[in-house]
Amino acid sequence: MRLLLCHNFYQQAGGEDACFADEGRLLEKHGHTVVRYEQTNDHISGFRVVTTAAQAIWNHQTYREVRQLIQEHQIDLVHCTNTFPVISPSIYYACNRERVPMVQSLHNYRMACANAYFLREDKVCLKCLGKRFPIAAVSHACYRGSRLASLAVATMQATHRLSGTWRHRVDQFIALTEFGRELFIRHGLPGDRIFVKPNFVDPVPELGSGSGDYALFVGRLSPEKGIELMLKAWRSEAIQLPLRIVGDGPFLDRVKSEAASNPLIQLTGHLSRAEVQTQMQQARFLVLPSLWYEGLPRTIVEAFAVGTPVIASDVGPLTQLVRPDGGGMTFRLGRVEALTAAVQKLSASPEIARAMRPLARAEFENHYSADENYRSLMTAYANAQAVSDRRHTRVKVEQSSAI
DSSP states (O other): OEEEEEEEEOSSOOHHHHHHHHHHHHHHHTTOEEEEEEEEOTTOOTTHHHHHHHHTTOOHHHHHHHHHHHHHHTOSEEEEEEOTTTTOTHHHHHHHHTTOOEEEEESSOTTTOTTSSSEETTEEOOTTTTOSSOHHHHHTTTTTTOHHHHHHHHHHHHHHHHTTHHHHTOSEEEESSHHHHHHHHHHTOOGGGEEEOOOOOSSOOOOOOOOSSSEEEESOOSGGGTHHHHHHHTTSTTOOSOEEEEOOSTTHHHHHHHHHHOTTEEEEEOOOHHHHHHHHHHOSEEEEOOOSOOSOOHHHHHHHHTTOOEEEEOOTTHHHHSOGGGTEEEEOTTOHHHHHHHHHHHHHOHHHHHHHHHHHHHHHHHHSOHHHHHHHHHHHHHHHHHHHHHHHHHHHHHHHHHO
16 A cells, blocks of 8 residues: 655654654555655744634645645545644645545644643643533634744634534544544544554553652653653652653743752653663553643653553543553642552552552553554544545536436
């Protein structure tokens, strides 16, 4: 199969970027020809935020370039990881024009939420879910703190919702969890075209020992990740286990300041994937205190792959992903005392953490392996092909009837 994989990279690398790379390698490993179409957000700053957000409605350059790539490489199917803001939904129309099946992954909630998190003032917010025009996003300046830029994003959402882009131009959506699938159905996407496929890790890493005397956080240092909540928990005298924080982001200085005053906080900054894997293999457990409806945090899959238990907040899909019988433990969302108690339990009882390790590894093998992921991808692609064939057959019949 000849595949065109498309992705709009973020200014700071994240899980979506890694998934785009991993899926490309997986498909090539199985003998498929993979062509990549990539854009970046590096140029977005100042007033450019507004103009770029407006461009997200329709990018003529994307439309032309994607059609040309499809023709030049005789592409059989197009799969997008992220189209916002530069690529834009114009790519769907390019694929339709070339009669090529289109698959869109749903790694975030941008289609229904201007900031893509369903989060406002550190609390879950669903005011725009299912709305024809998300006026709340504009009034609260949800996109980069700008009402003007938020208006541009809201206009993009409303334009493509009202014109039926999401319902009629995409042949198959891929959600990361059943929770995410249900949210998008509530927003108006057709449930029969949303396939659930989680992330994966390949190659399979070696099991870790958990012998390191520390808890671990890996991820973007930003408010929605619950960084402040985690730092508050580690001020408690009940916690004596060091916390190693791996990552970068807007809260970097805040974490540096806390590390300077709390000897239990160890900040490493950004690390390579190999270095992160080593940290996970040695960690007693991973901490994920997120405040928002995570898609499917890559760190959970990576932790389970090496047998490292996970402590996560009980928000959204995390309650489905992190379970006691799967090497996990959840705590009440936003409650410092609840996080403190969970950390204290695994810190004070290393034997409990050790007993959770084989459960975590089994969870990975059962749900997040590359082989299982490839089978799921092929099913999603076959579904997209079937939908595309039906749509173009219907159009052909309608055109014939009009003659």
